[in-house]
Amino acid sequence: MGKRFPGVVAVSGVSLRIDPGEVHVFAGENGAGKSTLMKLIAQVEPPTSGTVALGGRTAQYQGPGAARKLGVAMVHQEFALAPDLSVAENLFIGHEPGRGGWISRSAERRAARELLARVGLDVDPNRRVSTLPTAAQQRIEIAKALAVQAGVLILDEPTASLTEREAGELFGIIRELTAQGIAVLYISHRLDEIFEVGDRVTVMRDGEVAGTHPVGEIDETGLVRLMVGREVDDLYPRSDREVGRVRLQVDGLGRREQLHDISFEVRAGEILGMAGLVGAGRTELARAVFGAEPPDSGSIALDGRRLRIRDPADAISAGIGYLTESRKADGLAMQLGVDKNITMARLPMRAGLIDLRAEHRTAERFRERLGIRVPRVGRPVRMLSGGNQQKVVLARWLETGAEVLFFDEPGRGMDVGAKAEMFQQLDLLAGQGKAVVLISSYLPELLNMCDRILVLRGGRIAGQLQRAEFSEERVVALATGAKGNHA
Numbered sequence: 001m002g003k004r005f006p007g008v009v010a011v012s013g014v015s016l017r018i019d020p021g022e023v024h025v026f027a028g029e030n031g032a033g034k035s036t037l038m039k040l041i042a043q044v045e046p047p048t049s050g051t052v053a054l055g056g057r058t059a060q061y062q063g064p065g066a067a068r069k070l071g072v073a074m075v076h077q078e079f080a081l082a083p084d085l086s087v088a089e090n091l092f093i094g095h096e097p098g099r100g101g102w103i104s105r106s107a108e109r110r111a112a113r114e115l116l117a118r119v120g121l122d123v124d125p126n127r128r129v130s131t132l133p134t135a136a137q138q139r140i141e142i143a144k145a146l147a148v149q150a151g152v153l154i155l156d157e158p159t160a161s162l163t164e165r166e167a168g169e170l171f172g173i174i175r176e177l178t179a180q181g182i183a184v185l186y187i188s189h190r191l192d193e194i195f196e197v198g199d200r201v202t203v204m205r206d207g208e209v210a211g212t213h214p215v216g217e218i219d220e221t222g223l224v225r226l227m228v229g230r231e232v233d234d235l236y237p238r239s240d241r242e243v244g245r246v247r248l249q250v251d252g253l254g255r256r257e258q259l260h261d262i263s264f265e266v267r268a269g270e271i272l273g274m275a276g277l278v279g280a281g282r283t284e285l286a287r288a289v290f291g292a293e294p295p296d297s298g299s300i301a302l303d304g305r306r307l308r309i310r311d312p313a314d315a316i317s318a319g320i321g322y323l324t325e326s327r328k329a330d331g332l333a334m335q336l337g338v339d340k341n342i343t344m345a346r347l348p349m350r351a352g353l354i355d356l357r358a359e360h361r362t363a364e365r366f367r368e369r370l371g372i373r374v375p376r377v378g379r380p381v382r383m384l385s386g387g388n389q390q391k392v393v394l395a396r397w398l399e400t401g402a403e404v405l406f407f408d409e410p411g412r413g414m415d416v417g418a419k420a421e422m423f424q425q426l427d428l429l430a431g432q433g434k435a436v437v438l439i440s441s442y443l444p445e446l447l448n449m450c451d452r453i454l455v456l457r458g459g460r461i462a463g464q465l466q467r468a469e470f471s472e473e474r475v476v477a478l479a480t481g482a483k484g485n486h487a
């Protein structure tokens with residue numbers, strides 16, 4: 001089947017068979033067409049050519065929503081839950097259990113408990129969804145799919161916002177579902193999990209299928225070659241850098257219930273990692289330093305000069321940049337072009353006007369450097385694939401010339417080749433004497449790229465590790481408060 005958008009062929013000539021009970025992983029470069037293909041299968045979008053057959057019967061496109069009746073459910077990265085409704089209400093929106101059109105609350109609660117048990121969730125069905133953490137909301141999305149008896153469940157990068165432990169639990173649930181015959185289609189950029197959770201992997205390139213393999217018959221190098229069409233020798237490029245004087249100094253920072261007495265410094269030429277469980281306060285800390293949620297107490301100094309940061313504009317003019325973890329919420333202007341989004345934080349001006357030519361040149365430079373897949377840089381960002389949107393945010397902060405840069409889960413959604421390129425850029429920034437902070441929930445990124453790792457727990461600094469002391473166990477021990485760490 002195929003799908004064209006104006007000026008772009010997103011999916012072309014794809015034929016595949018999905019078997020009951022398999023975990024079928026879809027991998028490939030950003031913009032390769034994975035999400036579009038899933039939307040075609042889930043009937044979220046009409047194909048330009050071709051059809052989907054479910055259980056041997058050809059399904060005509062009937063508009064979004066119809067797929068659920070056909071037995072395909074898709075869990076997007078941004079959940080489609082109604083935050084102010086209860087768990088039970090969310091599970092049964094549009095198909096409430098009950099008789100004769102009456103919704104039976106007790107039947108609904110009972111059915112809800114059963115579904116929640118199948119996804120290993122022990123929460124009160126009356127609880128409002130917005131009060132639940134991300135991992136639990138994701139399980140509710142999966143339970144929603146079970147509620148409509150989906151035979152095919154599509155998960156789009158489901159571990160992107162989960163901790164390692166939560167991801168492990170999700171894999172357990174996936175295994176249980178596949179044992180019941182449900183086919184799981186799973187988009188992923190993470191090599192480790194492709195091998196851990198997948199039965200077969202289909203690699204997409206330029207809208208086409210580059211190959212489908214049982215995971216036991218392909219190794220990591222082969223997979224990367226298939227994905228990016230070349231060898232990537234070093235996924236975590238890191239140079240020998242001199243770590244110099246203190247650049248950012250944070251003392252006794254506090255904010256309401258979120259941050260308590262946080263003190264640390266970041267030096268010139270240093271990449272400081274920030275580890276911690278989801279909710280440990282890493283994003284809150286970055287947002288506090290950046291003035292997005294200003295601290296109630298404490299001080300921030302850059303190069304020995306105390307700063308007064310009341311809002312992000314103050315932070316930017318002081319030389320502090322922050323790549324947010326949520327590109328949709330506060331990162332990108334979706335309707336504006338790639339060029340405008342890149343230069344937004346530091347507009348090239350000439351004689352009091354925005355220098356459009358300079359803007360274009362800058363955007364072109366990043367398009368090439370980061371491999372942003374877009375036919376022309378004036379194209380609105382909303383038309384880009386998720387990973388390419390992430391590259392645009394990254395380009396913006398590389399362009400600001402900031403002296404201290406916080407990168408919050410910067411590799412989320414990026415393909416392996418783009419990620420390697422991004423890490424190289426981070427390494428280059430540090431090499432120029434800037435202070436770089438890398439927040440990541442994926443430990444190999446921190447262990448490979450950082451000079452030092454700060455671990456947060458419950459809004460406090462739980463400890464820090466120098467590069468020579470790095471180990472996954474030590475980070476996890478500090479992050480969870482388990483005994484037996486040597487830090």
Ligand SMILES: Nc1ncnc2c1ncn2[C@@H]1O[C@H](COP(=O)(O)OP(=O)(O)OP(=O)(O)O)[C@@H](O)[C@H]1O
Nearest residue numbers: 005010030031032033034035036383384385386387
């Ligand atoms: N609504 C749209 N309008 C125009 N072009 C689109 C639209 N949605 C996707 N595209 C284009 O289709 C191509 C495939 O995008 P898709 O989102 O399927 O890629 P992907 O493989 O899922 O990428 P990623 O890994 O970055 O999520 C890209 O070139 C993208 O720009």
